[in-house]
Structure formats: structure tokens, C-alpha cells
Amino acid sequence: MKMVQKTTAFERVNHFVLLVSFFVLTFTGFGFMYSALNWMNTAFGGNAWASVFHKWFGVAFAISAAISIASYIGEALSFDDDDKKWLSVLGGYFDKSLEVPPSGKMNMGQKLFFLIIVVGCGGLISLTGFMLWLGSSMAFAHLFHSLTFFLMVVALPLHIYLATAANPGTFRIMTRGDVPLSFAKKKYGKWVKEEGLD
Amino acid sequence: MANMEKLSGVDITRKRIGLLVTPELCMGCRGCQVACKEWNKLPADRTSNSGTYENPPDLNANTWNKIKFIEPKEKKGQEWLFISQRCMHCGDPGCLRICPVPGAIGKTRDGAVVYNKAKCIGCKLCSVGCPFDIPRFDKNTKISKCHLCFDRTPAGLAPLCAKTCPTGAISYGDRDALIAKAKGMGYKSVYGENSLSGLGVLYAFKEAPEYYGFKGSPGLPGGVSFWRNFLKPLTAIGVGASVAGAFVHYLSIGPDEVTDEGGDA
The missing domain is CATH 1.20.5 (Single alpha-helices involved in coiled-coils or other helix-helix interfaces)
Known part of the structure; x- marks a missing residue:
């Protein structure tokens, strides 16, 4: 089976830095947000250590998110008519009989997830996190840290589902980086053509 | 806390203690400030003269109560107000609601809002939750504020500020009795009677709260x-x-x- 390379090793390592830091931040975040979930912080050595983990994994998250933003913002901001059509049929996710227009390296759903969750929320949650750490405008920072957390933590299960069970074969893009040519043609038809991978 | 009324047949959670501050009775001696420092072993502050008797200028990690001096200009001339300030010991404390660490801030069953520095992680979020800008932070950025002398009141002793007050401007006792006392003295409304599930520190104001630099209707x-x-x-x-x-x-x-x-x- 002919395989095509979709991601570089650097991209995959960066994604796992983002993944691990996000999970550390989410678990300690839940531990701090809900007293009923405070037991989660025990796994990090208690609340004081959980606070240290939350801050420094926040730094890792912010750097990793910044690398992601720099890497994909160009692709994510280039929309064409097919992207609009993709959105109008919601990627065919709710009706398999609909015809889904071909996508470039990122489909419209991935672009929107990236722009809203990674760029918008990732940027704002990092900024407000540093504000809370340094004690500047804490009331504003606390509110927007919580609001962006809400959006991210609700989006996460959908992101995981879409990248695994909903689209079998996709997860390999973040582990080995290569996918079968047939898969790439169906999911990222325009990208395959542009890169001449056929 | 468990529903004590169900457990014991007596609703002891509602037996709240409190302080009643009556600014009209205060003569600005600041004995309360000194007594607080003495009992809680808090060092004095080095301050400079800023043209007012108000000193230190603000609450800080070593000053948990203070007298605010206000000089409002009146038609007839000048007034001079002395208002005792400290943690208000809210019935529904914003600091406790926002605190990310269970047990770092707590409420005693008689209503004192207390804290445990050993558990405090120094995030300062309590200052975001507080409607009255009360929490201050020590050099380890841990919360530092009035705890209503919770190391005295269970033994039946009054908080030191109230005990030392020579004029009765700060009086200590059963919260309901303090409200009744203020009303008996002719004050129509008692500041803090109902807001934030009732404040533990009540004020008998003869003017509107804003006149004394207080929020009209405090809330989270x-x-x-x-x-x-x-x-x-x-x-x-x-x-x-x-x-x-x-x-x-x-x-x-x-x-x-x-x-x-x-x-x-």
C-alpha cells in the first residue's frame, strides 16, 4: 500500500507536548475548580505541587501552542468555495448521503477547530494564565481563564473522537505521520493534487 | 458542614457571633489596632506622615483591622468620621467560594471566616472573590486577614478589638442580639443584616453607607x-x-x- 507523509516528526512531537500539557492542566484545573474533584490533585503531590505543575505545564502548553499557531495559521486562514460547501454539509458528519467537497491539507472543520480552540482559546487561556500567575487584572483573568477552559474542555472529547473512532486511520497522522494514498485522496484530495503525491 | 439541625435537633449553624461597629461611638484611639497586633503577634508597620491621623494607610498582612478616618465637608463645616474596618465575615464568603483549595479558607460554625496558611497555595484568588477588598498577603503570598479571633471566641473570650474598645464602638456577641441592640439604639437599618447571607461584622450607620465609604448593597x-x-x-x-x-x-x-x-x- 502506497503511503504519503502528512506530518513531520517535529509536528508530531509538538502535538504530544500539547496533549500531555493539556491533560496535566485539565486534571489540575478540575482539581482546583471543583472541590469534589480535588482528589485529582493528590496524584500530583497535593494542592501546592498541583499548583506548581499547573504553572509550569502552562508554560509548556503556551510554547507548544505558539509553535502550532505559527505552523498552521497560514493554512487555516486560506478559505475557498469548497470550504464554504464543506461547512454547509457539515463535512457529511450528520448525513452520509451528502457529497463532501474535496479539502486541502486541512478541512474546514479542522480550520475552525484550530482557529477557535487553538488560536483563540489557547492564546487567551495562556495569556490569562500568566496574568493570574503574576497577579495582574485577576478578576478579568479568572473569568476569561474559566470561559476559555469551558470551550476547550467541551471541544476536547469531540477532537479526540473525530481524530480516532469517527475517522479510522486518522490517529496515525499524529503517531507515525503517514497515511495510505487512498485515504489521503479521499480526505485531502486537493492537497494530494497540489503536492503531486498521486 | 452537615446539617447540624438534623443531627442534633438544634440549628447551631445559625448561632452566629459577630461584631457591631457604631462609628458614632468611636473616638479614633486605635486601641483596637494595637490590641489586634498584640494578640496575633503582628509586627508594627513603619509608615510616614501623609498629613492624616489615619495610620497605617491601609490594611496589610500585619494589620488586620484599622480605623479609617474620613473628613467629609458639610454645609455647617467639617465632620470627622472614624470607621473600624476588617474582614466582614460574610455568611456567603466570596473568598471561600473562589478558593481552589478545600480547607485553605473555611467558616467556623459560629460564622468566622478563617484560613489555614499550611494549605493556602498563595494564588490570591480570594482577593478576586472578596466584595470588600480585604485579603492581604504575607511575604509567602499567603492570605492574611482578621479571623474574628477564632482562637478566643470558642473559649468565650471576646475578640481583642472588641475587648479593648473603651467606648463600645466595637461590641461583640451573638449576631442576632447585636442587630437587636443596634435597633434598640435607634438605628433603623443595620448594615450587613441581610447582604451576602448576612455579614458577621455589622455597622450601625446613621447616614447612607456610601457616606462612610461603603458599598450601598454589597454582593459577590x-x-x-x-x-x-x-x-x-x-x-x-x-x-x-x-x-x-x-x-x-x-x-x-x-x-x-x-x-x-x-x-x-
């Missing part, structure tokens, strides 16, 4: 109230709905399989 800061009543439950529900939605999608519409030929499965 808007952002904190939104976070606590709306965002916190919504986040929990949202995560559950998101996970459930993914499962339902998989079980009903199902995954987008790709065959080896690149077609739909």
Missing part, C-alpha cells in the same frame, strides 16, 4: 457570581454532553470508514 463580584452559578455547572454538564454526543454519533451515524480503494466503506 459579578464575574465571580457568574462563574460560580453558571460557568462551573455548565462546564461539568458540557464535558458530559460532549462525551455523550460523541458516543451517540458513533452508535447512530457511525464512523467515516475509508476502503483501500479510497471509497466509502
Whole structure:
């Protein structure tokens, strides 16, 4: 089976830095947000250590998110008519009989997830996190840290589902980086053509 | 705390203690400030003269109560107000609501809002939750404020500020009795009687609260109230709905399989 390379090793390592830091931040975040979930912080050595983990994994998250933003913002901001059509049929996710227009390296759903969750929320949650750490405008920072957390933590299960069970074969893009040519043609038809991978 | 009324037959959680501050009786001696420092072993502050008798200029990690001096200009001349300030020991404390560490801030069953520096992680979020700008932070950025002498009151001793007050401007006792006392003295309304589930520190004001530099109707800061009543439950529900939605999608519409030929499965 002919395989095509979709991601570089650097991209995959960066994604796992983002993944691990996000999970550390989410678990300690839940531990701090809900007293009923405070037991989660025990796994990090208690609340004081959980606070240290939350801050420094926040730094890792912010750097990793910044690398992601720099890497994909160009692709994510280039929309064409097919992207609009993709959105109008919601990627065919709710009706398999609909015809889904071909996508470039990122489909419209991935672009929107990236722009809203990674760029918008990732940027704002990092900024407000540093504000809370340094004690500047804490009331504003606390509110927007919580609001962006809400959006991210609700989006996460959908992101995981879409990248695994909903689209079998996709997860390999973040582990080995290569996918079968047939898969790439169906999911990222325009990208395959542009890169001449056929 | 468990519902003590159910457990014991007596609603002891509502037996709140408190302080009643009557600014008209205060002569600005600041004995309360000194007594507080003495009992709690808090060092004095080095300050400079800023043209007022008010000293130190603000609450800080070593000054848990102080007298605020206000000089409002009146038609007839000048007034000079002395108002004792400290943690208000809210019935529904914003600091406790926002504190991320269970047990770092707590409420005694007689209503004192207390803290445990050993558990405090120094995040300072309590200052966001407080409607009265009370929490201050020591050199380890841990919370430092009045705890209503919770190391005296269970033994039947009055907080030192009230005990030392020579004029009765600060009086200590059963909260309901203090409200009755203020009303008996002719004050129509008692500041803090109902706001924030009732403040532990009550003020007998003869003018509007704003005249003394107090908020007219204190409540939880808007952002904190939104976070606590709306965002916190919504986040929990949202995560559950998101996970459930993914499962339902998989079980009903199902995954987008790709065959080896690149077609739909």
C-alpha cells in the first residue's frame, strides 16, 4: 500500500507536548475548580505541587501552542468555495448521503477547530494564565481563564473522537505521520493534487 | 458542614457571633489596632506622615483591622468620621467560594471566616472573590486577614478589638442580639443584616453607607457570581454532553470508514 507523509516528526512531537500539557492542566484545573474533584490533585503531590505543575505545564502548553499557531495559521486562514460547501454539509458528519467537497491539507472543520480552540482559546487561556500567575487584572483573568477552559474542555472529547473512532486511520497522522494514498485522496484530495503525491 | 439541625435537633449553624461597629461611638484611639497586633503577634508597620491621623494607610498582612478616618465637608463645616474596618465575615464568603483549595479558607460554625496558611497555595484568588477588598498577603503570598479571633471566641473570650474598645464602638456577641441592640439604639437599618447571607461584622450607620465609604448593597463580584452559578455547572454538564454526543454519533451515524480503494466503506 502506497503511503504519503502528512506530518513531520517535529509536528508530531509538538502535538504530544500539547496533549500531555493539556491533560496535566485539565486534571489540575478540575482539581482546583471543583472541590469534589480535588482528589485529582493528590496524584500530583497535593494542592501546592498541583499548583506548581499547573504553572509550569502552562508554560509548556503556551510554547507548544505558539509553535502550532505559527505552523498552521497560514493554512487555516486560506478559505475557498469548497470550504464554504464543506461547512454547509457539515463535512457529511450528520448525513452520509451528502457529497463532501474535496479539502486541502486541512478541512474546514479542522480550520475552525484550530482557529477557535487553538488560536483563540489557547492564546487567551495562556495569556490569562500568566496574568493570574503574576497577579495582574485577576478578576478579568479568572473569568476569561474559566470561559476559555469551558470551550476547550467541551471541544476536547469531540477532537479526540473525530481524530480516532469517527475517522479510522486518522490517529496515525499524529503517531507515525503517514497515511495510505487512498485515504489521503479521499480526505485531502486537493492537497494530494497540489503536492503531486498521486 | 452537615446539617447540624438534623443531627442534633438544634440549628447551631445559625448561632452566629459577630461584631457591631457604631462609628458614632468611636473616638479614633486605635486601641483596637494595637490590641489586634498584640494578640496575633503582628509586627508594627513603619509608615510616614501623609498629613492624616489615619495610620497605617491601609490594611496589610500585619494589620488586620484599622480605623479609617474620613473628613467629609458639610454645609455647617467639617465632620470627622472614624470607621473600624476588617474582614466582614460574610455568611456567603466570596473568598471561600473562589478558593481552589478545600480547607485553605473555611467558616467556623459560629460564622468566622478563617484560613489555614499550611494549605493556602498563595494564588490570591480570594482577593478576586472578596466584595470588600480585604485579603492581604504575607511575604509567602499567603492570605492574611482578621479571623474574628477564632482562637478566643470558642473559649468565650471576646475578640481583642472588641475587648479593648473603651467606648463600645466595637461590641461583640451573638449576631442576632447585636442587630437587636443596634435597633434598640435607634438605628433603623443595620448594615450587613441581610447582604451576602448576612455579614458577621455589622455597622450601625446613621447616614447612607456610601457616606462612610461603603458599598450601598454589597454582593459577590459579578464575574465571580457568574462563574460560580453558571460557568462551573455548565462546564461539568458540557464535558458530559460532549462525551455523550460523541458516543451517540458513533452508535447512530457511525464512523467515516475509508476502503483501500479510497471509497466509502
